[in-house]
Amino acid sequence: MDKRTLTLTMDNLAFERNDRPLFSQLHCHLDAGEMLQVRGANGSGKSTLLRILAGLLEPQQGIISWNGKSILKQRDLYQQQLQYIGHQSGIKNYLTVHENIKLHSALSANSLNANQIDTILQKINLSHLRHTQALHLSAGQLRRLSLTRLLFNSAPLWILDEPATALDSDGQQFLTTLLQQHLTNGGMAVLATHQQLTVTENMKNIFLGGQHA
Amino acid sequence: MLSAMVTVIRHEIRMTLRQAFSWLTPVLFFVIVVCMFPLALGPDQSLLNKAGPGIIWIAALLAILLSIGNLFRVDAEEGFLDTLLLSPYPLTLLVFCKIISHWLTHCLPLILISPVLGFLLHFTPQEEYALILSLLLGTPVLSLLGAIGAALMIGLRNHGLLLPVLIMPLYIPVLIFGVGTIMAASQHQPINGYLAIMGALMLLSLAFSPLLTGVALRIGVNQ
Numbered sequence: 001m002d003k004r005t006l007t008l009t010m011d012n013l014a015f016e017r018n019d020r021p022l023f024s025q026l027h028c029h030l031d032a033g034e035m036l037q038v039r040g041a042n043g044s045g046k047s048t049l050l051r052i053l054a055g056l057l058e059p060q061q062g063i064i065s066w067n068g069k070s071i072l073k074q075r076d077l078y079q080q081q082l083q084y085i086g087h088q089s090g091i092k093n094y095l096t097v098h099e100n101i102k103l104h105s106a107l108s109a110n111s112l113n114a115n116q117i118d119t120i121l122q123k124i125n126l127s128h129l130r131h132t133q134a135l136h137l138s139a140g141q142l143r144r145l146s147l148t149r150l151l152f153n154s155a156p157l158w159i160l161d162e163p164a165t166a167l168d169s170d171g172q173q174f175l176t177t178l179l180q181q182h183l184t185n186g187g188m189a190v191l192a193t194h195q196q197l198t199v200t201e202n203m204k205n206i207f208l209g210g211q212h213a
Numbered sequence: 214m215l216s217a218m219v220t221v222i223r224h225e226i227r228m229t230l231r232q233a234f235s236w237l238t239p240v241l242f243f244v245i246v247v248c249m250f251p252l253a254l255g256p257d258q259s260l261l262n263k264a265g266p267g268i269i270w271i272a273a274l275l276a277i278l279l280s281i282g283n284l285f286r287v288d289a290e291e292g293f294l295d296t297l298l299l300s301p302y303p304l305t306l307l308v309f310c311k312i313i314s315h316w317l318t319h320c321l322p323l324i325l326i327s328p329v330l331g332f333l334l335h336f337t338p339q340e341e342y343a344l345i346l347s348l349l350l351g352t353p354v355l356s357l358l359g360a361i362g363a364a365l366m367i368g369l370r371n372h373g374l375l376l377p378v379l380i381m382p383l384y385i386p387v388l389i390f391g392v393g394t395i396m397a398a399s400q401h402q403p404i405n406g407y408l409a410i411m412g413a414l415m416l417l418s419l420a421f422s423p424l425l426t427g428v429a430l431r432i433g434v435n436q
């Protein structure tokens with residue numbers, strides 16, 4: 001598929017939780033190579049919006065279209081083309097670093113062998129913890145481990161919830177480089193962040209919670 | 214696809230074995246519940262032998278209910294459930310892998326220890342044989358049906374005893390035919406008919422449960 005023709009459109013999205021509106025009348029359009037930053041205070045609905053974009057939650061109102069077609073009508077196809085890394089990273093505590101990558105790569109249909117996993121571990125600087133259970137990792141190391149999914153998955157749309165949390169400056173640099181490469185190759189990214197990440201000029205912003213604060 | 218399924222099952226089992234309490238607790242629970250009955254009913258051999266099939270089956274049923282409720286809880290907390298839902302593989306198959314892993318780590322140990330408990334309740338060799346066969350065919354049904362309940366629970370916090378209340382009625386046919394198998398064996402009647410019905414129950418739940426569990430999971434995360 002030609003990545004250059006990809007589009008993601010949000011049209012009039014609204015979502016409320018417990019009768020409290022989180023956001024409404026949200027419009028946005030993303031083309032290939034563009035990045036969207038969702039910003040806002042804690043509890044303003046950033047994570048919720050990302051889960052909606054990943055097709056895990058349904059909005060009360062509005063339509064999200066992927067290449068011009070509603071994602072609800074092509075859920076399986078759409079979800080195969082996105083890589084979602086949520087606030088909870090999906091890392092299993094009782095598996096080692098190596099086993100976690102093995103399991104996640106198998107589940108994303110890009111099963112890696114031991115050598116490929118070692119290469120990835122070197123890239124994220126976790127080689128020495130290969131056989132350590134994720135339970136014993138620090139928050140930053142866990143975050144790095146969860147970001148490995150971006151290395152073996154060729155999904156054109158990345159949806160990342162607070163990807164820079166707990167990362168040291170090396171880690172943030174690594175993430176920025178990854179995002180730049182992804183966007184240059186015609187990918188798309190949606191990020192929820194507290195602080196401004198400077199990755200690209202093709203950046204759009206949504207501020208949540210402004211009207212309800 | 215097969216290799217991914219094997220990977221999931223292998224890692225699931227590995228995780229369970231690393232947390233000994235998670236698979237050992239149901240086994241100990243099973244043993245302790247059965248051991249309570251001689252204390253409660255007195256040492257009357259014929260009474261214990263008569264009530265034995267029911268005692269073991271009820272205890273197994275409770276032990277499985279104890280573990281099945283957590284089938285998706287940790288996955289939901291760790292965000293791993295999202296990975297399963299977003300995987301390009303059919304959710305039904307991934308759910309099926311999780312249920313197989315649950316059965317291997319939480320039900321198989323119960324079956325392995327059940328002859329010892331049968332011995333405590335003065336089972337004859339024929340009864341022991343019927344007990345093992347009925348558990349082999351019946352416990353997968355308990356895992357499969359329990360998974361639907363466990364999936365329905367993930368949207369709720371503090372569901373407490375809701376899962377047993379919801380799922381127990383569905384366990385009734387398995388209980389009836391499971392106990393019936395052993396009863397028939399103790400009266401020296403053929404048990405093939407009972408086993409056939411239990412096999413049918415297993416195939417039926419095998420066909421529907423992973424699918425329904427998948428649907429329940431999608432609904433569960435959507436709130």
